[in-house]
Amino acid sequence: MFALTCAVLVVTLAATSRACAQQAATPQDSILLTVFLKHDQSKTLDQINEQLKRQDYYKKFPPPGVEIVSWYVMMGVGQVVTLRVPASRLREVNRAIE
Numbered sequence: 334m335f336a337l338t339c340a341v342l343v344v345t346l347a348a349t350s351r352a353c354a355q356q357a358a359t360p361q362d363s364i365l366l367t368v369f370l371k372h373d374q375s376k377t378l379d380q381i382n383e384q385l386k387r388q389d390y391y392k393k394f395p396p397p398g399v400e401i402v403s404w405y406v407m408m409g410v411g412q413v414v415t416l417r418v419p420a421s422r423l424r425e426v427n428r429a430i431e
Contacts, residue, residue: 357364362420368430370412394429
């Protein structure tokens with residue numbers, strides 16, 4: 334019983350210290366921003382990728398210092414991207430998406 338209690342305590346302390354480290358690494362003025370990228374059904378995938386390459390989209394998005402929290406495809410909507418953005422960098426994210 335004592336060994337089990339110690340193991341649970343060690344796991345709990347490890348999880349707590351990891352959570353504190355993540356909070357310390359996150360700027361206090363950061364926000365979570367969810368972006369919906371709608372599917373363009375009038376173009377083929379090759380046409381869309383060619384346009385993104387011409388616009389250097391993959392170099393611009395996400396801007397440096399912006400963390401991708403999640404990125405997934407939602408049927409009927411498109412791609413849904415959640416970003417952790419320092420509040421002062423919101424304008425850069427907006428420019429990269431436009």
